[in-house]
Amino acid sequence: MSSTTPAAASQSSLNTARGVYTICPTPFHHDGTLDLHSIASLVEFQIAAGVSGLAILGFLGEAHKLSNAERRVVVETFVKCSAGRVPVWVGVRALGLAGAVEQAQEAAQAGAAAIFAAPLDNASDAVQFDYYRALAAALTIPVVIHDFPDSFGTEIKAEVIARLGKEGGVNFIKMEEPPVGQKISRIRDLAGESMRIFGGLGGVYFLEELQRGAVGTMTGFAFPEILVRIYDKFAAGDLAGAAATFDRYCPLIRYEFQPKIGLALRKYVYRKRGVIGCEAIRSPGMRIDPETERELEAVIARVGLSLDQRGALVIE
Template sequence: MTVTAPANASLAAPSGVYVICPTPFQADGTLDLASIGTLVEFQVSAGVAGLAILGFLGEAHKLSSEERRTVVATFVRCAEGRLPVWVGVRALGLAGAIEQAREAQELGATAVFAAPLDGASDAMQFEYYATLAKSVAIPVIIHDFPDSFGTEIKAEVVARLGREGGVGMIKMEEPPVGQKITRIRELAGDSMRIFGGLGGVYLLEELQRGAVGTMTGFAFPEILAAIYERFAAGDEAGAAAVCDKYCPLIRYEFQPKIGLALRKYIYMRRGAIACNAIRSPGMRIDDITTRELEAVVQRVGLAIDAPPLRF
């Protein structure tokens, strides 16, 4: 079924930093809805372009269906239209993906970013995304992250989705990111808007290759926003200077397996959430790692308990 988008549902040329938010839990593992409110206010103050929820950082795979619905509804309500909310979709098949995407749309999300089908052919991936896009009135974004999903989405498939499939955006996280961004742009032209990811580690290079922003988690999101804003204003040297200054922190925070724990700890210390609890399975940080993290934050000239900075 094709759904006609209402006039206010379209996203006109989205760009900038869409920060992937963690899902806050209380110490006993239950949802902390009050912390969703403080986290949203934090992100508004940080100057990001939008919120992305229920990705890997959002522990979506650890939530029940009812919890998932509650999280989406709470983020949308707390955002109050000040920031668009994009919602992650991952299912075993098309029916489940459509169900999740339609629920997100119903609750007020302005886009969904959808994981690929497991082990599907190029033709099946195209049909999956094209059909999903026809099933909702909000944009569908390709989530290209083969290191976590185990599925590669070829640049040719991405470009075809942009030209013919009604899917005009991608969150592209397949290293080496530069080469794939260039290839997609060669094949898709203006039909595909590319967002980076991977913790912001390659944000500057992604922008230089033609990305329009990033969708990623980082507990100092105002730094990524400053890099993007300088680059978008034509100040590439200024963007590089911010990137170079804070690269040690960006690098340290984006560690496989413990990145979520690092980010939740920083967000807790910065007052964005009340507790850094993670649901199992998930790796926690130890005291030595905590001291390392705090030392890196200090080394780049920041305070770990600082509110959002203004650049």
């Protein structure tokens, strides 16, 4: 039996977390029930694609459409299928501290390596700081700030983020507030090494995020091996190669990250690639029409990819 304590494991996760953490969709059958078989195939695909970790039950994981019992099943299934090969980070969103702690502790008990938590709605800077600090104090796994004002309607100021890194026991952020470059630089100036920054926003600004000092990205994209290749080249010091890969596939990255239909596009591609069995989305959620399907496939072909290929691709 390992002698590693939860606290030591959390610190190890803190020190090593970097790269591409894929925001995974939650697969459903046509009747809207959970598709646990597709969770297994999705996990195997992501690991084959070379991702550093899995992030589940985020905004595009349709967590807000699941029951509490379904949340537990989804977390347990992802953790079981990953089998310790990559860490699983779990999204948390609640109206108050008690609900957030409950969700986070359930995730930790199921084997999650970290949780990423949305801010409280319409809370002051002082309340946000106390919320995240208290959440971190209640857990033995790391807490990641999920900073996404366009979806949550709440801005978390760089000064609050830096204070959380230095005083609050919270040392990760998934930062998705444009203009991303300026905010990343501001956080780094204020927080120094106490805050590790992941980007997001579909990978649209991934190259710039890395150049500003982000350690990776937490985002959904149905060709995660492309993001992995960009990161690997950048991490190896090949900035020109990273930029060339980013530029080649940017039209697809941009197209998939469309507001309102991005999840439908992503599930469509995963289904066509044989990764999940069905592209079903629970209501409310926008579906795509046949013309949009043709448009998406044209963009995929334009960047030199095909939906007929199965398994993770080798990206140059």
